[in-house]
Amino acid sequence: MKNIDQIIKTLTLDEKVSLLSGFNSWYTNKIEKKNIPSIKMSDGPNGVRGDSNSGKSSACFPCAISIGSTWDLSLIKDIGIALGEEAQAKDVDVLLGPTINIHRHPLGGRHFESFSEDPFLTGKIATNYVQGVQSKNVAACLKHFVGNDTEYERHSISSNIDAQTLREIYLLPFEMGIKEGNAKVVMSAYNKLNNIFCSSHQDLLIKILKEEWGFDGYVVSDWGAALETIENANGGLDLEMPGPSNVWGKALIDAVRISEVSEKLIDDKVKRILTVAEFSNRFQKPEIKAEQAIDQPKHRLLLRKAAADGMVLLKNEGSLPLKKNIKKLAVIGPNALEAQIIGGGSASLRPHYQIHPLEAVQERLGHEAEILYSKGCHTHKYLPKINEELMEEKDGFLVEYFDGNQFDKNLILEEHLTGSKFWVFEGFAKDVLSNEKRPNISVKFSCKYKPDISGLHEFEIFGIGKCRLLIDGNELIDNWTSMDPGEAFFTFGSASKKGVINLQKGETYKIEVQYNFEGNFPAVYIGCQTPDEVDIFQEALETASNADEVILIVGTNSDWETEGNDRADFNLPANQNKLIEAILEANQNTIVVINTGSPIHMPWEKKAKAIIQTWFAGQEFGNALVDILSGEVNPSGKLPTSFPVKIEDTPAYKHYPGKDLQMNYEEKLLVGHRWYEANSIKPLFCFGHGLSYTSFNYKNLEVATGSDFVVTCKFEIQNTGDISGLEIAQCYVGPASPIPGEPCKTLQGFIKEEIGAHELKKVEIKLGPRNFSFWSVETNAWQIREGSYQILIGSSSENILLQANINLEQALEVR
Structure with missing residues (x-):
């Protein structure tokens, strides 16, 4: 065991302060001559992503609301253990999870990322999650402390909560996670609490967390949440992330030297950080190892069980489990071929693999019945990626980086990239940004594209910085000379701009996107929607009519439910409600499967004989769903959050997300199921509801x-x-x-x-x-x-x- 107090005595003030800010996005600073190693942190809530630049895949766990729906503390501890093992494979000291904010409003962008509307249930889950993770000497980080219950103006909004409500609802899960789970790290939220930034809140971070609850680990800022030098230091923040320092560094050293911050307080912060390094055995293994992608069979089995146990059978009038004598089984819906297994933002990662519903149904039930498929409708918020199979080179865009403002001079490097979303947190421009002497970069994406269908093609671009799209040298979209603020890329991106052009099948077109960024956070999105060969809505109706039974899989995706912005609408995106109504009319033997991370409006609920809420169920989604549909697994999940009939029924409806950056928690103690009962409002499906195939x-x-x-x-x-x-x-x-x-x-x-x-x-x-x-x-x-x-x-x-x-x-x- 290291004598941390003795180590601190050997450090200069400059060395101590250097340890209080990150080195980069995921690592703390190290001091080699004093044998002080870096601590490595990683997102996230439903899988260990590791360093975003490594490109290594990870196990994709069910999202938090799915885990909350299991109500199974033993299973949750096993999930924590598996997350700890995943962290070890990524050489991670601190896992930035669990998220234990309360489901205050169903439109919250990170609703899927938290466990429940109920503080007691959330606290019990958090405790077992933390105990599991930390059993592997990986520190768990409780976040976001506290009142981070909306993504609207999250960097500046004040969550105004009275003392009793704060203690009984919003602090309770954190208290349980500290006192019962012994969590080693806490993340301070972006928002203000009663008009004091959470990263500077002395009552919150020092008096309650550290003194009253006895927390002995460190408080890390949410990424970019540290905005005040002296206030952060005296308020209880210990580690500013990401690095390099924004508000500490030299400014904090100067504050100590003029006695605005005591050096004794600096020592306490250093001790807390080094204590976590000791807990994770980083002193014994100071060298950062290469990340590994270990797809463990036991994790596959665990995640399949967790996904199935988190699915909630909301309604069943004898349709489930599926009958054995089905001759034609239709799988319909925008989330059937490619379901949503994960939410957006810091929860995202590259999964080892993905099992989607149609694939699982075909593999498991295809030998017994003919499987029919139709998409039914498109639900994208942003247009899908350009099909790389239709590019002349199948390895994606040629991406060229230039030093300066021109797209044909001073080439730095070139590479090929696939996909539609290109940004720094997923490895885009990482090699260019490693050279600090290049402050102004121009990037050109190009490909030769041969459509496989004639007709109107719609293109889309936006980003952090200026961008434009050209077809055969002619500008189609200008998001360069005039840009509006948008929601994507944590609200730092410009608003989407689109353009339509008639392209002919078999002809070759040069697509070029010019993009310019200044600073260290490049991001650009390139999308394209091709014409449909048939009317997919009508095709879905015909498919349903020709089947004995229908599995209708609807939902959202990680653009609709994501960190960075709240949902604007309680309805399913696009015309899915219309699709559901039509399919239910075409075939009464329809099972509606809802693939969302939060409650949605169900105007068709009375017409449906069976409804399953699957959440974002991780990499084993498809297998787990078929386990439930077939009856191989008897459903046991129960709702950890209430489903209202309409959004106007919800507790915070009249004062969410606030006004003039003030969000008053006027519902006070009456959160979730407490509100509905106290106000005699009947929810569509109540808290704790979930059916079984038995009674x-x-x-x-x-x-x-x-x-x-x-x-x-x-x-x-x-x-x-x-x-x-x-x-x-x-x-x-x-x-x-x-x-x-x-x-x-x-x-x-x-x-x-x-x-x-x-x-x-x-x-x-x-x-x-x-x-x-x-x-x-x-x-x-x-x-x-x-x-x-x-x-x-x-x-x-x-x-x-x-x-x-x-x-x-x-x-x-x-x-």
Whole structure:
């Protein structure tokens, strides 16, 4: 074990401060002569991407809301262990996850990236996730601390939250992750909390996190969130990322020398960072190793199980599991051939492989039935990539980098790149940017393109910087002389501009995109939509009419649900609702599969016989879906978030995302299911809802209060069906007499049990003092009110099946 205090004594002030800012996007600075190594950090929430420039693939895990839907703490710990093993393969010290912000509003851009609307469920998941990751000596990073619940103006908006709501809703998962999970790193959010930047919030980072909760790790800024030198330092931030330093470095050294920041505080920051380096064994392995892409069979099995267990059967009127005698099975929808397995932004990565629904259905069910397919409609927010198979050279665009403003002089290098989105965080221009002497770069993308269909082709370009698109030397799109702000590339990109041109099949055209960037964050998008050979909407209807049963797979993609911007609409993109209505009319034996990361409007819900919510289920999506459809796996997922009938029903609707950069949390404690019950608003599907292919009966609740205020709830669950199933029993606690402004009941316990066919199983849920407590602003502590409390056991927040009351004869302060 290193004597970190002794190491710090040997460091100069300049050396200490150098350790408090990153070296680049993912590494901290090192001091070789003092044997202090770099710490390596990596996104992300549903897989370990590693260094973006390595190009190595990674295991793609189900997104957080999918993991939240499992309600399976043992499985979640196994997922954490697997993430730790993935981090080891990428030589990563700190995994930047889990994201444990609350589902405050269903249009939040990172809704898919957080576990739940419920703070208790989120905290339990976070604790087990962290314990799993850190069992491999990889530090887990809880983010984003705190109130980062919208992507709208996230760098400057203030989340205004009263003290009781802050403690009971938004801080609770972090408190559990620190106290129970012992998380080693916390990431401060971009936003302000009550008009103080979270990276400068002394009450939040020092008084609560470090002093009250005993957090001994380091606080890292979200990337680019450190904006203030002295305020960040005195407010509790420990590490500024990314590097090189923006607000610390020399400015922080000067602040220490004039006593605006104490050197003792600098020492504490250094100690915290080096403590994490010691935890990850980086002192014993200081050399950064090459990243590896290890596709482990055991991870494949785990991710397939997690994906299936996270899928929620919302509705089933006897359509599922699929019958064995189907002769023609149609797979229809924009997410059938290529589903969305991952959300956008820091969650993205390059997966080892992807199993999509149509492929899995054909492989598993194709020997029993004829499989029909039709896309039905396009749902892109940005146009798809140009088909490289139609380029004269099949290896993508020729990309030429020039020093200066001209596209034919001072060539630096050239390479071939495929795809549509080219930006620095995915390796674009990495070799050019490594040369610090090149401040102004012009880039030319070019290819010879031979269409395989005649008609109107629509092209699209936008980026961080000026760009234009030419066909055979003639400008088609000008996003150069005039640019509007856009949503893409974390809102730093220009707005999309499009152009249409008539191209002929078999003719060769030269496509050229000219792009100029200044600075270190190049990004450009190039898209093209070709004409359809047939009317794909009408084709889908005919396909559905000719099938015995239909699997209709609709959803979003990582452009619609992403870090950087919130969704603008509660509806499915494009004309998917119209497609669903038409397919349900054409074939009543239709199973609607929803491939989104958040709730959506379902105006067709009453017409559908079966609905499955799959979320973004990771690399094993297709296999897991067929496991559920075929009945090989009995669905057991339950919603970790409420599905409203309409967006106007949601708790924050009237004050989201705020006004004049002020976002007031006026719903206060009534978040999610608490709101719907308190306001007698019936959601479309309630929190905790999820069906099975079997059925369960609850009975014989016994509640006993023991010493130290431990309440034991014992009851029985019987599987009344003919197949084994997993059931999630939920325990809610509420005051017998309603308290104005407070929820009727709150989730305080749950258990997931496998119960065999016709088996009767005795289960037990234990509650402690904190499960009955509230945050008192008068005493600044957790307290229990005297009086009568209801213990409510059920299969969802609405379906309460057992009830008992207990009396607390005196008020109690909880330590």
